Amino acid sequence: MELKNHMEIVVDRMLKVFVEKDPNICTCENCILDVKAYALNHLPPQYFVTEKGEVYTKAKDLTIQFETDVTSVLVQGIEKVKKHPRH
């Protein structure tokens, strides 16, 4: 079994959408991980246990459920990293 965080799946999914829409977001590993870390530090974790390797199909529903919260936190994180990228 494996421990996973719903919120991380949602953040990953939505961050991808933001990056595709905004060409000004730096997509290097550093910046993407900084935005992700910022977002996950400002959102409540939602842990669940799953079979190892199982594809988590509810991620889409969860994206909708947490969309407003995740959007506002991601926007803050992206702005922060844009102003002070670590490179």
Ligand SMILES: [Zn+2]
């Ligand atoms: Zn960068």
